[in-house]
Amino acid sequence: MLTKKEIGSLLKNITIVKVLSIEKHPNADRLVLVNVEMESGKTKQVVTGASNMKAGDLVPFLSGGHVVPGYLILHGKKIVLEPKDLRGVVSDSMILAEDEIGLSEDHTKIYVLEAKDEKLVGKSITEVLTKEQVEQIYQNSGLVELTPELKEKIELIKSIATNGGEIVGEEELPSILRSNEKLYTYDGFEPSGQMHIAQGIIRAINTNKMIKAGFTFRMWVADWFGYLNNKMDGDMEKIQIVGKYFIEIWKAAGMDLDHVEFLWTSDFIGKKEYWETVMRVAKHTTLKRMLRTTEIMGRKENDELSAAQIIYPCMQFTDIFKVMKCQVTQLGLDQRKVNMLARELGPELGFWKPVVVSHGLLKGLNKPVEGKMDATERAIAMKMSKSKPDTAIFMTDTKEDVERKIQKAYCPEGEIDDNPILDYCKQIIFEAHHLKGQEGLLKDGFTVKRDQKFGGDVTYKIFSELEADYKTKKLFPLDLKVAVADYLNKLIEPVRKHFEQDKKAKALLEQVQSFQITR
DSSP states (O other): OOOHHHHHHHHHTOEEEEEEEEEEOSSOTTOEEEEEEOGGGOEEEEEESOOOOOTTOEEEEEOTTSBOHHHHHHHOOOOBOOOEEETTEEEOOEEOBHHHHTSOSOOSSBOOOSOOOGGGTTOBGGGTSOHHHHHHHHHHTTOOOOOHHHHHHHHHHHHHTTTTOEEESGGGHHHHHHSSSOOEEEEEEOOOSOOBHIIIIIHHHHHHHHHHTTOEEEEEEOHHHHHHTTGGGGOHHHHHHHHHHHHHHHHHHTOOGGGEEEEEGGGTTTOHHHHHHHHHHHHTSOHHHHHHTGGGGTOOTTSOOOHHHHHHHHHHHHIIIIIIOOSEEEEEGGGHHHHHHHHHHTGGGTOOOOEEEEEOOOBOSSOOOOSSOOHHHHHHHHBOOTTSGGGSOBTTOOHHHHHHHHHHSOOOTTOOTTOHHHHHHHHTGGGGGGSTTOTTTTTTOEEEOOOGGGTOOEEESSHHHHHHHHHTTSSOHHHHHHHHHHHHHHHHHHHHHHHHHOHHHHHHHHHHHHSOOOO
8 A cells, every 4th residue: 555655756746737739640530649838838749549628728747757646546556657659659748637646537538627827837736636636546545544433443344354254455445434435245145944143143243343334234145046056955935935034033133234235136137237247257267267166155166066056156246246336245254265256357347346354154063174174175164054953053043952052062171272162252242242132241241150169150351361261271161161052042032032923934934944955
């Protein structure tokens, strides 16, 4: 990212000149020769394709040998202006459009000053630009003053990625958050089977964090994606029933639905412009690259895939730009590869470069996996999965089910790495204050109840204190498990009540529970 000083140095090289005359180019109908007056009455001829000037106008000018400011400010491209033969006329200077200054992406016309004061000729553009224009250039470069409010929003977004996730393009967040655009982010889900706490609680927590940071959250009910990936045995009616059931869970789980839009793939799948973009994506990447993204479907690169599953990543890429129109993607780490493809290929297809915020994946209750794999592959292999029901906590599990599963969970004494019980404390319980209706869950801290002979009750205000006690064996697995089960049940209880008391929700749950889940 450029500093203010560096931007100032670039802009100082731009001077104001006066247009003296405009002549036709001898060898090109779309080019003109512009004669300009510089400082001390010197003149210069510049070749340009713009036609919005007239004699007497004041325009910005850059002489040869200098870096074109806008290309570096807007795109990070360091292009030095050199002499160039333009259809038989050599030009070593240029008069600038807004994008070449760094004011905007507009390259359609030369930036003409409103002022007509000839005393400005020879002055640097830094003496002419308004405070607002300079601030816009800073913002366009990603350089934005971090106010306390802005810092708080950025920290909220960063907190999503602290548990094994990552942010790509973090330096771009300040300018996005300060822009006048409507801000959108999104996640998507294939409706399939019952919802576990990673999809229910963590999704609600992270959604609310993005909303607090100023975004509208678009939730993509990816029914056609589920169909392509053979979820619910490819039965679209069942897939859509599960999608409705998911939404009912989030109604009761504490998600801020006032700022969430649920969009269904089936409402967009028939649109011509959607498929045009899918085809453009497919044309601009390789089959090998697409195969590397198959982990977004819970598949492996060497799995036997249907032709439909090859289309899947092209569609997900398209969703980001043509449906969600989001500046930031906020999905799990297992979706990273297709989001990175969107970031890399987006500008090439005329789109933007979305910031990729990936949250870590909640661990299942079983032992860690073994074998050689990179960090992302390992996280995916260890994540909570509904295909292993005894290693997952579901959003409608009974109190007894939660207690039983937690008691059986992998939680070796003194070990903090790959410990799912500690993972649930960190990612869920200590973050639950972001859920609507759960703001006071840890008002008095996280309390582990113990018999007096074992030290009595102990309360933790922050997770690091709990982790330290567990590591030094001051806190034992059984005591921690009892507390975690209790707090998880408090978080799940509103969902249980919703499905008991709401007839529509209850009917959906009964249908979903009757379905056979397919991977």
